[in-house]
Amino acid sequence: MPTVRERLGRHAPLFVLAFALIFPLIEGSLGLGMMNPLLRILTSVMLAMGLNIVVGFAGLLDLGYVAFWAIGAYCVGWMASGHFSTIKVHVMSGLPEAIPGIHLSIWLIFPIAAVLTAVFGVLLGAPTLRLRGDYLAIVTLGFGEIIPKVFQNGDDIGGHNLTNGTAGISGLDAPQLGGATGDAMLGLGWGTWGPLNLLPWYYLAIALCVLCYYVSVTMQWSKLGRAWMAIREDETAASAMGIHCVNAKLWAYGIGASLGGLAGVYHGARIGSIFPSSFQFYISIAVLCAVIIGGMGNVWGAIVGAFVVEGLNFWLLPSLTSWAAAVGLDIDFSSWNMLIFGVLLVVMMLYRPQGIFPSKSRKLVFDDEPGRPGDQHYPGGMHGPDGDGPHTPMPSPPGPGIPATPGIPAQELADVAASHRLAPERVVQQPAAPARPLPASVRFPRYGAGSNPFDRRADPDIEVAPA
Amino acid sequence: MSDIGTAQHHAQDTELLVARELTMRFGGLTAVDAVDFTVPAQRIVSLIGPNGAGKTTFFNMLTGLYHPTEGQLTFMGQDTFGRPPHQIAQLGMSRTFQNIRLFREMTCVDNVLVGMHTKLRGGFLATMLRLPSHRHEEREGIELARELMRFVGIHERHAELAGNLPYGDQRRLEIARALASRPSVVLLDEPAAGMNPQETYALEGLMHRIRDELGCTVLLIEHEMKLVMSVSERVTVLNFGRKIAEGAPQDVRNDPAVIEAYLGSSDGAVVADGYDQPTEAAS
Ligand SMILES: Nc1ncnc2c1ncn2[C@@H]1O[C@H](COP(=O)(O)OP(=O)(O)OP(=O)(O)O)[C@@H](O)[C@H]1O
Numbered sequence: 052m053p054t055v056r057e058r059l060g061r062h063a064p065l066f067v068l069a070f071a072l073i074f075p076l077i078e079g080s081l082g083l084g085m086m087n088p089l090l091r092i093l094t095s096v097m098l099a100m101g102l103n104i105v106v107g108f109a110g111l112l113d114l115g116y117v118a119f120w121a122i123g124a125y126c127v128g129w130m131a132s133g134h135f136s137t138i139k140v141h142v143m144s145g146l147p148e149a150i151p152g153i154h155l156s157i158w159l160i161f162p163i164a165a166v167l168t169a170v171f172g173v174l175l176g177a178p179t180l181r182l183r184g185d186y187l188a189i190v191t192l193g194f195g196e197i198i199p200k201v202f203q204n205g206d207d208i209g210g211h212n213l214t215n216g217t218a219g220i221s222g223l224d225a226p227q228l229g230g231a232t233g234d235a236m237l238g239l240g241w242g243t244w245g246p247l248n249l250l251p252w253y254y255l256a257i258a259l260c261v262l263c264y265y266v267s268v269t270m271q272w273s274k275l276g277r278a279w280m281a282i283r284e285d286e287t288a289a290s291a292m293g294i295h296c297v298n299a300k301l302w303a304y305g306i307g308a309s310l311g312g313l314a315g316v317y318h319g320a321r322i323g324s325i326f327p328s329s330f331q332f333y334i335s336i337a338v339l340c341a342v343i344i345g346g347m348g349n350v351w352g353a354i355v356g357a358f359v360v361e362g363l364n365f366w367l368l369p370s371l372t373s374w375a376a377a378v379g380l381d382i383d384f385s386s387w388n389m390l391i392f393g394v395l396l397v398v399m400m401l402y403r404p405q406g407i408f409p410s411k412s413r414k415l416v417f418d419d420e421p422g423r424p425g426d427q428h429y430p431g432g433m434h435g436p437d438g439d440g441p442h443t444p445m446p447s448p449p450g451p452g453i454p455a456t457p458g459i460p461a462q463e464l465a466d467v468a469a470s471h472r473l474a475p476e477r478v479v480q481q482p483a484a485p486a487r488p489l490p491a492s493v494r495f496p497r498y499g500a501g502s503n504p505f506d507r508r509a510d511p512d513i514e515v516a517p518a
Numbered sequence: 519m520s521d522i523g524t525a526q527h528h529a530q531d532t533e534l535l536v537a538r539e540l541t542m543r544f545g546g547l548t549a550v551d552a553v554d555f556t557v558p559a560q561r562i563v564s565l566i567g568p569n570g571a572g573k574t575t576f577f578n579m580l581t582g583l584y585h586p587t588e589g590q591l592t593f594m595g596q597d598t599f600g601r602p603p604h605q606i607a608q609l610g611m612s613r614t615f616q617n618i619r620l621f622r623e624m625t626c627v628d629n630v631l632v633g634m635h636t637k638l639r640g641g642f643l644a645t646m647l648r649l650p651s652h653r654h655e656e657r658e659g660i661e662l663a664r665e666l667m668r669f670v671g672i673h674e675r676h677a678e679l680a681g682n683l684p685y686g687d688q689r690r691l692e693i694a695r696a697l698a699s700r701p702s703v704v705l706l707d708e709p710a711a712g713m714n715p716q717e718t719y720a721l722e723g724l725m726h727r728i729r730d731e732l733g734c735t736v737l738l739i740e741h742e743m744k745l746v747m748s749v750s751e752r753v754t755v756l757n758f759g760r761k762i763a764e765g766a767p768q769d770v771r772n773d774p775a776v777i778e779a780y781l782g783s784s785d786g787a788v789v790a791d792g793y794d795q796p797t798e799a800a801s
């Protein structure tokens with residue numbers, strides 16, 4: 052039976068989600084004014100979970116993760132604005148057909164951008180596959196710098212204005228959910244998403260965070276997730292286990308990038324305009340810090356890390372500044388963020404290098420834990436060759452001795468004693484346990500015992516080694 | 519009980535693996551020099567030789583970790599010369615490492631599950647949607663992993679991190695991980711290194727069980743001569759990258775070339791260091 056603590060632990064994500072769902076009520080009634088920073092923090096939570104897949108699970112140090120965030124944001128910029136004013140494409144946009152530009156419903160842009168950023172993740176990841184450690188970090192850093200530069204200078208690509216340069220893309224469509232009738236739904240004003248009505252944005256962010264969490268946790272304990280961790284631990288051993296390291300890494304880049312892309316779409320749509328200058332190296336570092344401070348490879352670590360790092364950036368420091376102003380002090384705490392950050396990192400690395408939540412291994416609970424009745428057939432597992440002849444179990448003499456594996460002939464016991472420079476009687480013969488072989492019924496999930504052509508047991512016609 | 523030490527290499531045996539004139543050069547150093555080697559099905563065969571003889575290098579070529587310089591390599595009827603390790607693993611070859619290479623930050627069960635990689639389907643959609651097929655596969659995989667850990671005798675440690683196991687258990691976990699892909703050949707690189715005498719003794723039994731119960735060939739590199747002589751059905755000796763002897767254990771141990779390789783002269787015996795009593799354990 053799981054203990055109360057274990058049960059609470061298992062359902063902790065649901066408690067957190069329930070709290071997140073009612074949080075706006077608390078926030079509204081207390082008038083904390085946290086909503087705006089909170090939306091930005093939640094964006095970083097998504098980013099941290101995405102980066103955790105690449106850095107935490109697969110161990111690929113990526114310093115250019117902001118690139119995928121930018122690509123996601125530009126996706127919504129292209130597909131939900133009047134930027135391409137020469138064409139008129141409307142898909143479920145809820146806007147008058149006469150408005151020029153590409154106008155897709157944001158609910159379509161999310162999946163499109165997820166796929167597109169995944170493709171970019173694979174494309175940018177491919178050249179780095181042979182690199183490890185520092186070299187990988189430098190190359191990804193380069194990509195993180197190149198992508199925003201491409202957006203910044205993309206206003207004249209062969210005469211086409213792709214990104215509108217430093218001015219960026221603005222006037223993005225506000226999302227629609229059920230159109231004007233959506234207003235009636237729940238009275239939350241779903242029809243009017245905007246700076247004055249943050250509630251829909253909040254719940255959308257929570258939904259995306261739940262999605263990122265689901266993807267992370269599902270992948271973590273799957274064949275692919277284990278392959279990532281194996282590569283992180285020892286790439287050579289992983290390949291000897293049959294793992295196609297190149298493919299597995301590309302999957303990590305792709306899935307990690309697509310989560311970053313989702314966050315980018317969300318961010319772009321919420322801000323309503325996109326500027327290349329907002330996709331700076333600093334953001335990659337902040338998200339990486341979130342993952343490291345939280346605990347690499349731990350999904351909850353990434354979430355909490357993002358709250359710590361970005362909470363500091365977007366809520367605590369600005370709040371401190373305004374509180375200081377309220378008492379007549381003119382201190383801009385926000386400009387101290389890098390200092391505080393640096394100190395935080397150093398302190399973490401000194402006192403808790405594994406992060407707030409160290410990458411914890413899955414706890415499997417079996418109903419037949421060792422030591423319980425029904426599992427006493429395997430005292431040592433390995434045992435001597437069968438048919439060594441009868442041997443009488445000897446009573447164990449008191450005092451320290453070497454417990455010998457059952458089934459060892461007397462001659463061998465004497466050898467063991469000699470090699471340990473012990474008197475022969477100090478080597479203890481344990482009572483023999485009934486041997487139980489690996490049952491023939493044990494099958495691999497897909498391949499039965501009969502599908503291996505070299506599995507002699509499957510084919511009675513082939514002579515089996517003398518037994 | 520197979521009669522250890524006398525079993526001959528039968529001509530009608532299925533040869534799982536055939537290496538012809540396999541050569542590995544590192545710059546000027548020829549670590550493995552035109553070695554012919556075959557691995558019969560369901561046998562225990564050993565590869566021995568002094569330090570630096572090229573044994574591990576030979577394993578690395580068989581498993582694809584090294585691209586051989588020259589020669590031919592066939593495994594399960596397929597040309598595996600220069601193929602990447604994951605493809606060779608897929609065909610049913612699995613190994614342990616001389617200097618243990620477990621996934622230290624993963625639990626024992628997860629280590630074995632990684633070993634099962636080639637046998638799990640793990641489709642992307644099935645995983646993402648957590649379809650019943652995926653959950654079923656995971657459950658069965660975990661059950662099998664526990665069976666294998668039981669098989670090697672470390673079942674009570676399933677939840678521990680592999681890196682926290684004592685040395686002997688790490689070696690056993692590596693074997694369990696290697697067996698998880700249900701290979702036709704498992705390559706063990708000095709599995710007894712660092713084991714105490716009981717563990718070494720139990721290892722011998724384990725190798726027999728791998729052969730007899732799992733129907734898997736064991737290819738063993740080992741310096742512990744007593745173990746090699748009692749467990750092997752055939753022994754191949756390398757020295758300076760060359761094959762200097764091959765045959766039944768007692769023939770090899772009395773081969774003057776082998777004695778010379780080990781002792782530098784022919785007036786000793788391979789077994790001189792305390793192992794001069796022929797093993798009579800097996801009847
Ligand atoms: N990657 C490599 N690069 C260069 N030389 C190598 C490499 N791997 C092995 N060697 C050399 O090849 C020779 C054979 O090494 P190998 O590890 O195969 O020996 P071994 O028989 O396994 O020895 P031991 O019993 O000590 O494990 C040694 O001289 C070694 O230095």
Ligand SMILES: [Mg+2]
Pocket residue numbers: 573574575616
């Ligand atoms: Mg070696």
